Amino acid sequence: DGGITQSPKYLFRKEGQNVTLSCEQNLNHDAMYWYRQDPGQGLRLIYYSQIVNDFQKGDIAEGYSVSREKKESFPLTVTSAQKNPTAFYLCAGFSYNEQFFGPGTRLTVL
Amino acid sequence: LAKTTQPISMDSYEGQEVNITCSHNNIATNDYITWYQQFPSQGPRFIIQGYKTKVTNEVASLFIPADRKSSTLSLPRVSLSDTAVYYCLVGDGGGYGGSQGNLIFGKGTKLSVKP
Numbered sequence: 001d002g003g004i005t006q007s008p009k010y011l012f013r014k015e016g017q018n019v020t021l022s023c024e025q026n027l028n029h030d031a032m033y034w035y036r037q038d039p040g041q042g043l044r045l046i047y048y049s050q051i052v053n054d055f056q057k058g059d060i061a062e063g064y065s066v067s068r069e070k071k072e073s074f075p076l077t078v079t080s081a082q083k084n085p086t087a088f089y090l091c092a093g094f095s096y097n098e099q100f101f102g103p104g105t106r107l108t109v110l
Numbered sequence: 111l112a113k114t115t116q117p118i119s120m121d122s123y124e125g126q127e128v129n130i131t132c133s134h135n136n137i138a139t140n141d142y143i144t145w146y147q148q149f150p151s152q153g154p155r156f157i158i159q160g161y162k163t164k165v166t167n168e169v170a171s172l173f174i175p176a177d178r179k180s181s182t183l184s185l186p187r188v189s190l191s192d193t194a195v196y197y198c199l200v201g202d203g204g205g206y207g208g209s210q211g212n213l214i215f216g217k218g219t220k221l222s223v224k225p
Binding site for chain 1: 144146151152153154155156159197214215216217218
């Protein structure tokens, strides 16, 4: 078994705390992505990385940070600067014109 | 970046063929057209991809006219389990084997299949 792994599936945090969402892949993807999805809405791109040690801001990068120290890992940190962090977060890899998505992490900030 | 326009929702009955059309007037020469399916609280899943004319796989067909400004996803004989949101995407360059740096997901089309 393999693919894109995200953990945990559900995450609860208090307002003002930073939280890091995990994304791991064993598909040898060079490119990886983080999306945010709000109820009834489409996916919005937060950050993407096309190669190790390099990443680019997407449409809604404010209040988020990422790192890409290893090809297999692309963690997303939701900082206290993100005004409305409660959402469903999806990580994806890309290969040969197809994106492969993880199962998602539902973050709830109390 | 090529944006897409799809109907917000569609209704169908089991056993019918469903056609969902997507407009992408600003598609670039090297862009591919890709459709994804998403169930609630899950990540989107690849359905089909094409560049021009017609593509068919075991679950769907994709029709792309010569001007490539639109595309139609065709789902034959839908069942209740096809109830989902369907997204049409146009790649931001990159081409086959490359890396599409910024794929844009719109709100998609919510398909409801009734018994």
